[in-house]
Amino acid sequence: MSNQSQIPVVVNGAMGRMGCEIVKAIAAADDMKLVGAIDRKPEAVGQDIGEIAGCGPLEVPVTMDLEATLVMAQSEGNAVMVDVTHPAKIYEQVRAAIAYGVRPVVGTTGLTPEQIIQLAEFAEKASVGCLIIPNFAIGVILMQQAALKAAEYFDHVEIIELHHNRKADAPSGTAVKTAQMLQEVKPSFNPPQVKETETLPGARGGTTPEGINIHSVRLPGLVAHQEIMFGAPGQVYTLRHDAMDRVCFMPGVLLCVRKILPLKSLLYGLDKLL
Amino acid sequence: MSNQSQIPVVVNGAMGRMGCEIVKAIAAADDMKLVGAIDRKPEAVGQDIGEIAGCGPLEVPVTMDLEATLVMAQSEGNAVMVDVTHPAKIYEQVRAAIAYGVRPVVGTTGLTPEQIIQLAEFAEKASVGCLIIPNFAIGVILMQQAALKAAEYFDHVEIIELHHNRKADAPSGTAVKTAQMLQEVKPSFNPPQVKETETLPGARGGTTPEGINIHSVRLPGLVAHQEIMFGAPGQVYTLRHDAMDRVCFMPGVLLCVRKILPLKSLLYGLDKLL
Amino acid sequence: MSNQSQIPVVVNGAMGRMGCEIVKAIAAADDMKLVGAIDRKPEAVGQDIGEIAGCGPLEVPVTMDLEATLVMAQSEGNAVMVDVTHPAKIYEQVRAAIAYGVRPVVGTTGLTPEQIIQLAEFAEKASVGCLIIPNFAIGVILMQQAALKAAEYFDHVEIIELHHNRKADAPSGTAVKTAQMLQEVKPSFNPPQVKETETLPGARGGTTPEGINIHSVRLPGLVAHQEIMFGAPGQVYTLRHDAMDRVCFMPGVLLCVRKILPLKSLLYGLDKLL
Amino acid sequence: MSNQSQIPVVVNGAMGRMGCEIVKAIAAADDMKLVGAIDRKPEAVGQDIGEIAGCGPLEVPVTMDLEATLVMAQSEGNAVMVDVTHPAKIYEQVRAAIAYGVRPVVGTTGLTPEQIIQLAEFAEKASVGCLIIPNFAIGVILMQQAALKAAEYFDHVEIIELHHNRKADAPSGTAVKTAQMLQEVKPSFNPPQVKETETLPGARGGTTPEGINIHSVRLPGLVAHQEIMFGAPGQVYTLRHDAMDRVCFMPGVLLCVRKILPLKSLLYGLDKLL
Incomplete structure (x- = not known):
């Protein structure tokens, strides 16, 4: 039974790397209590998720049964x-949670716009809060909001994102998203001062429809970093976020x-x- | 006679470095017209300020007569x-401008709180707009505003300011001002995780009453730069402004x-x- | 029995964080073979060090017996x-290794100058190679060597080192060592251009006997970083090393x-x- | 007549921006004496080059006569x-200087390999020193030398060069040259860890034949900057040069x-x- 002032929380996908980090963060938060840990690994069922996550026993056994856990949590x-969890199952799971009155906080970029609209209607009808959060890093969101403000006063901006060299796709989703957000402020950036030529194709980076150049650096030793550089005559204003560890998502x-x-x-x- | 849609502007202190830059910026702005250029150099009286500033003739002669210029501008x-101009004379000049209905935009940090209060009362009574602007760099102000927002979510922050080695005072006024602004959000920052010791006194920088460490770097080759670094487990969020040339103040x-x-x-x- | 072309290696202190990393690095190196793993934990004796380090079985059991391991390695x-291992025991252990003809590679800053001289004499007499390595990070050593070269041409330099806020001492040993190395090139740096004043004591950092300013930044989210900035009229030359993980020591x-x-x-x- | 211990120096192209800077630097150097100032502007002939360059009278009149100046300097x-001066005339002028025994220091990238070979033969035969210097920035050369050393130990490297947005070509000559120099150390860099895909063409930058990615950022407010980033597991080593003003070329x-x-x-x- 949870303390009156503690929020009961279920983690779905509790045995993944992100899930374990969340289990630990909730265990360490005075105002929350972990009440359920769901994962689809039959061999782990019944084991204490606290032991698995590495924060000591929490008396919360791993289960595969989403519905029973939701019923218990609701009570x-x-x-x-x-x-x-993985995007494939999320839509159904979130509907189930809403149906049981358990508020879903979903960390995914994998839902389609149609699915999001349907979930929004469903949550509205049920009067149950629901959060779809593509990025839990508060620092990244603050950086994007600061960039939106800067874009009102600067006409020139380029984005440099730097990641470890096991990242296969370029540019990063966050860099593309940042460029799209800036378009809300101005339809286009970087009016040319001269006719540019590339003697080495790609040197000027990838150019988004908004005219924003994105440069993707990949090196071992890097983790996940993004710089947004705004320029004007005589000045440069730079916003940078460095994510070194997934623990950075926990405050979010x-x-x-x-x-x-x-x-x-x-x-x-x-x-x-925010 | 100025174009109907152009704002008539007088520059006081027009022959200084900052004044010349402003003369050029106004000459280049479609919606403004330079109508007066005041400076206290008898030998320059009558010369075309455009020639002096280096943007070609503007048919605006340098004058030492503030009042006559204000009368003309008002018309x-x-x-x-x-x-x-220099702080010593500013208070009287701003009062004069308000009295003549010419709106003062004043770039100074040199007015006392009492003087600012008196000017505010005088402007209010006269229903004339007046702007006292300690820093015209939009990028610096955006950085400070972004820092205020970040301080809501980060408990740890240090400031590094970097200037040329002809700057005698440390830390810079902007760094101190930034630290003071952050105190509006939280009374104190940087709760210690360990007992710190300095084997080289000063290594940890100067510490403001808010507990914010400020580090002042001085090297030839630098111009005027500031970094605000926020840290939390697994992430660092950095705001940086580089001012290379006083032209960066012109948009402001x-x-x-x-x-x-x-x-x-x-x-x-x-x-x-903003 | 080791492959003819493989170097047999014993790790002393194999169960520590650094030791485990080294065990994994040796296991992954084609030209080396782990033949011994020493640690002072009775409860671990006989366990496979590969399992403990997390790289799968290596058929090398943990032992507390240094001498027997040296005899076996020598064969x-x-x-x-x-x-x-910890500095307290290192001197004796290194002597023992040299006596048995097993070449010691020692990662420590804890030996006294006298101990180092004695070990040097002992190694010389025995004609056995011995390496005392205060810092295994090749990148840091390259940075220091590049700084030595730069110091021939630049008279102005400051050092900024940035670490997580669980580091108690400031400045870092590497920063102090770097400043000392630069003194070999020039007796003093940073000839003043103006008379400096600190309105916030410590803002200009700690100043070494060589006149080099060191600034120590401490924030959660940081790991271990150092910047050496050289300045001259019109230019700045910066060397930076970021250490994110102790795996960075393995190439060294x-x-x-x-x-x-x-x-x-x-x-x-x-x-x-190098 | 020059002081015995002063080197007599002629500047060819003295009225250009770089020429004026050099005139000032020589005037300020105790061990040098400006003895000639050549430029092809008839209207300036006879004027004091010190007045033109802005360092006060030097009693060296501008002349268009190269030969007479060389004869005088030789004496x-x-x-x-x-x-x-511009590349088109340089070959002939340098030959003339060598013929008169006046040692040429030539700042140009515009000579062909054949011209350089011929000048080398001519200088050798005449036993006259001759320097062809594509880049006078000591900091850039130090950075390149440090990069050559680092390339022995790092397999992964990318270059980011950042310039003002009036620079038309990308990447910069210095970035291309740096990549070429690194090839002397290793035939190729950046062995792929994963199969990379670009969802925005060019995001990964331009790739040199050596496999080095170059990223060119162009923004107003920037001047001329280059970063060379080396990566290995757990660490990043970065070399950066910022050139703010052509005065940075004078020490070279x-x-x-x-x-x-x-x-x-x-x-x-x-x-x-160096």
Whole structure:
């Protein structure tokens, strides 16, 4: 039974790397209590998720049974489910959580626009808060919001994102998303001062429809970094975020668990909560 | 006679480095017209300020007569005076401008709090807009605003400011001001994780009353740079501004000239206009 | 029995974090074979060090018996001992290794100058190579060597080192060492251009006897970083090293194991091998 | 007549921006004396080059007569000509200087390999020192030399060069040259860890034949900057040069004037003198 003032939380996908980190973060938060840990590994069923995550026993056994866990969580009152499973199953799981009145905090970029609209309608009808969060890193969201403000005053901007060399795709989703967000402020950036020529194709980076150049650096030793550089005559204004470890997502996850309680509908993106 | 749609502007201190830059910026702005250039150099009286500033003839002769210039400017309607003279004379000059209905845009950090209060009362009574702008660099103000937002979510922050080695004082006024602003968000920063010891006194920088460490780097080759670094487990969020040339202040000056027109009272700081 | 072309290696302190990393690096190196794993944990004796380090079974059991391991290693011919134990015991252990003809590669800053001189004499007499390596990070040594070269042409330099906020001492040993090295090139740096004043004590950092300012930044999210900035009129030349993980020391460890074989005496510092 | 211990120097192209900077640097150097200033502007002939360059009168009138100036300089003994004119005329001028025994220091990238070979033969035969210096920035050369050393130990490297947006070509000559130099150390860099895909063409930059990715950033506010990033597991080593003003080339120019005296043949590149 949870302490009156603690938010009961279920983690779906609890045995993944992100799931384990979330289990530890919730265990360390005074105002939350882990009440369920779901994962699809039959061999782990019944084991203490705290032991698996490496934070000592939490008396919460791993289970594969989503529905039973939701029923139990609901009975605790004001429960939240943090879902960090694979996109394929998320839509159904989130519907189930809403149906049981357990508020879903979903960390995924894998839902289609149609699915998001349907979930929004479903959450609205049920008056249950629901958060779809493509990126839990508060620092990244702050950087994007600061960039939106800067774009009102600067006409020139380029993005440099730097990742380890096991990342196969370029540019990063965050860099593309950042460029798209800037378009809300101005339809296009980087009006040319001279006719540019590339003697080495690609040197000037990839250019988005907004005219923003994105440069993707890949090196071992790097983790996940992004720089947004704004330029004007005589000055450069640079925003940079360095993510060294997935523990950096935890303040965003905890913020979502706290802020979802009074919500009665779906919100998309951590920026809505900052 | 100025074009109907152009704002008539007087520059006080027009022959200084900053004044010349402003003369050029106004000459290049379609929606403004330079109508007066005041400076206290008897030998320059009568010379074309455009020639002196290096942007070609503007048919505006340098004068030492503030009052006559204000009278003339007022007759043009909706006039603005940009004042970049030394602090000692500014208070009287700004009062004079307000008295003549010419809106003052003042770039100085040299007014006392009492003087600012008196000017605010005087502007209010006269229903004339007045702007006191300690820093015209839009990029610096954006950086400070972004830092204020970040301080809501980060408990740890240090400031590194880097300047040429002819700068005698440390830390820079902007760094100190930034630290003071952050105190509005939280009373203190950087709760210690361990007991720190300095084997070389000063290594950890200067510590403000808010507990923010400021580090001042001085090297030839540097111009004027500031970094604000926020840290949390697994992530670092950095804001940086590089000012290479005083031309970087011009967008801020022009913004002030445009935004002062509808004002009826005194505002302090460029942040009020962003 | 080791492959003819493989260097037999003993790791002393194999169960520590650094030791485990070294065990994995040696297991992954085609030209080396782990033949011994020493640690002072009775409960671990007999367990496979490969399982403990997390790289799968290596058929090398943990032992507490240094001498027996040295005898066995010696019998393999051309053996090397990597010692990453605590400084208190290192002197005796290194003497023992030299006595048995097993070449020691020692990662420590904890030996006194007298101890180093004695070990050098002992190694010389025995004609056995010995490496005392205060820092295995090749990148840091390259940075210091590049700084030595730059110091011939630049008179102004400051050092910024940035670490996580669990580091208690400031400045870092590497920063102090770097400043000392630069003194070999010039007796003093940073001739003043103006009379400096600190309105916030410590803002200009700690100043070494060479006149080099060192700034120590401490924030959660940082790992271990150092910047050396050289300035001259119109230019800045910056060297930076970012260490994100102790795996960065492994190329230096492996280099030492390979380069120690032909040596007949003691060398101090990785720079002697680059 | 020059002081016995001063090197007599002629500047060819003295009225250009670079030429004026060199005139000022020579005037400020105790061990040099400006004895000639050549430029092809008839209207300036006879004017004092010191007045034109902005360092006060030097009693050296501008002339268009190269030969007469070389004859005069030769008579001073041990004379040097710094040539910063356009590439089209340089070959002939350098031959003339060598013929008159005036040592040429030539700042150009515009000579063909054949021209350089011919000048080398001519200088050799005449036993007159000659320096062809594509880049006078000592900091850039130091960065390239440090990169050559680092390339021995790192297999992964990318180059980011950042310039003002009036620069039309990308990548910069210095970035391309740097990549070519690294090939001397290793035939190829950046062995792939994964199969990379670009969802935005060019995001991964331009790739040189050596497999080095070059990224060219163009923004107003930037001047001329280059970063060379080396990566390995757990670490990143970065070399960066920021050139803010052409005054940064002067130490390299003065170094050449001093070091050319004992030379008896042609050398290419400032790196030969460091």
